[in-house]
Amino acid sequence: MNYQYNNFYEILEKNAKNLKNKPAYFLNNRKISWERVKKKVDTFARALEIIGVKKGDLVPVLVGNSIEFIVAILAIQKLSAVAVPVNTFLKEEEITFILNDTEAEILIASSKFKNNLKNIRNNTNIKKIIWEGEVENIDENNISFSEILSNFESHEVKELPKRNDLAVIIYTSGTTGKPKGAMLTYKNFFSNIYGINELIKLTNKDRFIAYLPMFHSFTLTVNILLPMFYGSPVVIIRSIMPFSKIIKETLLKRVTIFTGVPDVYSALSRAKLPFYFHWFNKIRFFVSGAAPLAGEVLERFSKKFKRAKLLEGYGLSECSPVVAVNRAELQKPSSVGPAIPGVEVKIVNDELIEVPKGVAGEIIVKGDNVMKGYYKREDATQQTIINGWLLTGDIGKIDEDGYIYILDRKKDLIISKGVNIYPREIEEICLKFPGIKECAVIGKKENNDEIPVAFIELEDNAEFNEIEFKKYLKKHLANYKIPKAFYVIDELPKNATGKVLKRKLRENIEEYMK
Known part of the structure; x- marks a missing residue:
């Protein structure tokens, strides 16, 4: 394909020029124009440059949905640095792993996540944190995002990133182990x-x-x-x-x-x-x-x-x-x-x-x-x-x-007595049974083999009748596909986008069996 642009900042420039005061973003009752977004990005990029961000640096962004998240990502990229969006649902240990993996020295974070960042300077290379939101104890190592936008002047960089340059590093959810x-x-x-x-x-x-x-x-x-x-x-x-x-x-x-x-x-x-x-x-x-x-x-x-x-x-x-x-x-x-x-x-x-x-x-x-x-x-x-x-x-x-x-x-494929069993096929059938809200099927080790077992989350006020459920499954599935055990739990473990974490079910299956 022939690509018109080299980077996202070029698109922002085009929009700021051609669409100017037309809305780029709506947030509650606010409208933020393309021109205004570009000014914020230019200003924040200048501040990052002064703080020490340079080409190729990895800059983690632990910020919730906001204009600030978008501004931070685009400003980092304007400097040919690499943005690293961090999952805002992670706990301190998980955040620490990512910060250490990136070897980052500067972090952009929302103040509402400060409880997960208490020991971050002791356990990582982070020297400076730019805080979005309400901040206490502002100093040269704890910088206010909003004050940056108020006190710094924008400028133009000499060289924007090229098409083959790194733009973002996305850490996988780690459903099968440590994130990459x-x-x-x-x-x-x-x-x-x-x-x-x-x-x-x-x-x-x-x-x-x-x-x-x-x-x-x-x-x-x-x-x-x-x-x-x-x-x-x-x-x-x-x-x-x-x-x-x-x-x-x-x-x-x-x-x-x-x-x-x-x-x-x-x-x-x-x-x-x-x-x-x-x-x-x-x-x-x-x-x-x-x-x-x-x-x-x-x-x-x-x-x-x-x-x-x-x-x-x-x-x-x-x-x-x-x-x-x-x-x-x-x-x-x-x-x-x-x-x-x-x-x-x-x-x-x-x-x-x-x-x-x-x-x-x-x-x-x-x-x-x-x-x-x-x-x-x-x-x-x-x-x-x-x-x-x-x-x-x-x-x-x-x-x-x-x-x-x-x-x-x-990795979720179940092989029982040498036969492949696809959990999703079973889950699709289970979801059609009245009262079942969510279902996850995994393989459980048993006598050097695997058997399918099902974890079930019910609709509000629904009751689970295992005998009737098994009768239903026998009408729609071969016997070897029918789960050998059913565990009704309050809520299936999921990642931030609603994907069921079957790894956690496997890890904790002994607890569910009690």
Whole structure:
């Protein structure tokens, strides 16, 4: 593909010049223009330069959804430094791991996370912290974000980053162990943006809403960078709760592109929304990503919201993150659609040989969206990227039309008596049983073999009848696929985007068995 831009700052400059006082972001009752955003970025970049940030430095950003998060990311990149968005749900030990892995000396953080940063200077290389929000004890090592914007003058840098330069390092969620930093270039992100551009014709008349955490690759690409490319305004919501605020802002701010994770669409498909929301909302597309969307949820949602399409996509942080998305003109249930333009997808066996259409195997991806590698993890990079193909660790199949079906995670695959069992297939069936809100199936070691067991989260006030449930499963599943044990728990462990952490279920299975 021929990419028009080298970096995101060039897009910001274009928008500030052509759209000037038109809104770039809405936050509560505030409108922030493109011109104003550029001034904030220029000012903050100057402050970072004076503080000591230089080309190639890694700068972690532990900030919630806000204008400040966006300004920080763009200002870091303007200096050809590398932004490292940090998961705001992490605890001190987890944050410390990332800060030590990056060897960063400067941290940008929200003051509301200060309890998780009490010992950070003792346990990391961090020397200076720029605080967003209310700050006490301001000094040369504890700097106020807002005072920077008030007291520093903007300036122009001599050289902006190039297309192949590192833009961001996204740390994976660590669902299978310690997180690894996926190194993403500007070219990686542009591959996603240009690919989506060919599928969904967006303009600066469209409006996005960003309530999912901005540190996540899905939100960063689809809710921040993609709208910036078009000059489309974004409605910023600081928190997903209360969800009624998201519904209200979607209506009042005339949002046309609504993105979410499966948990959100599951809740919306069941929620009793006011009748005027259905009449007056301007939504053209609902987009689902970050975790698999159950077919049951898609069916319920499509019946309830008939004027807009719900498009499920597939991706991973290592691919910036979009790999595939369903097409508005042809959606296939349980499919995540074909690969986006510019991206190749194959299904291979354990020897990395491509398998026939319709046969299950590991999904591998090739294209400009594939990361440069894992930061300081050459061994992991070589195991993950082979001859330019990224091994996703996901099991799937492709039909004759090129539509991709995700069957499971390779690490979640259960092999019982030599037979492959795909947990997602079982989970999809379980979710159709009345009263079951969420379900996760894992393999439990037993006598040198594995057996499937299910963890179940019930709807409010629902009761679980195991005998009736087993009768239901026997009608829909082969006997070897039926879980041998059922554990009803209050809430399944999840990461920030609603993906179930099966690793935690495996680690704590003995506790659940008591």
